[in-house]
Amino acid sequence: MNPPGLPVSGAPLLALRGVTKRYANGTVAVQGVDLGIARGGFVSLLGPSGCGKSTLLRMIAGLVPPTAGGIAWEGGRRPSLGFVFQDPTLMPWRTALDNVALPLRLAHVPKAERQERARAMLALVGLAEAAMRYPRELSGGMRMRVSIARALVTEPEVLLLDEPFAALDEITRFRLNNDLLRLWEARRFTAVFVTHSIFESVYLSERVVVMAAHPGRLHADIALEAPAARDEAFRTSPAYAALCRTVSGALEGAMAA
């Protein structure tokens, strides 16, 4: 385990330096976060409720400005970003296909091309057959797949995910974990994944950043030495259990801190 926040070797895609967020009501949601994130990595932000995970992710997304510190992107420009929230936020009056195509419509991509790209993306998340269905005709897991397809249809360099699977049942969650890993392996976007779940963070990530609360800050930075193929065999392996124990110990430390 490394001390928290050590920059990754080489120039990171994203470098946070002393990032702090104090909301107008005086709550210090995040304090003095130093963190480097490498291109193409899969990093989880793990911590107890209220430790500032969502605030940190929103600052990375540019949705919330830090009150101190800075966020620097490689080359001095923010790359294209996709964002997946816990609530899929689909438009109920549009089909799955039209929901996925929406970011392309907003980017003025011609209709034929956007339909083709949205169909291909839906196929990648296993929903080729559901393209013409409306959100109310889809299960919770299918709606989340549509949401992920919509976030990826513009082929962003970075995918930010804020507890996307927290509201799903365990079996659906496991399936979507696998789907997300397959997409990441195929596309190699940089993934920053916020979760409460030790098991999920260990299954998905190459690196788990553990946060402590009051004020929200980094507590530990754990590189996970895991097999390249993360699958159901890995989920039930002693290696997985050992990594979960390590991360669980760090989380207990964060909660006691």
Ligand SMILES: Nc1ncnc2c1ncn2[C@@H]1O[C@H](COP(=O)(O)OP(=O)(O)OP(=O)(O)O)[C@@H](O)[C@H]1O
């Ligand atoms: N807009 C806001 N105004 C004031 N305080 C806020 C605001 N958003 C979040 N907070 C506070 O900032 C702290 C961190 O919140 P944040 O949602 O970032 O944490 P979190 O780790 O993502 O929590 P959870 O896991 O419960 O979603 C909390 O104390 C929260 O109440």
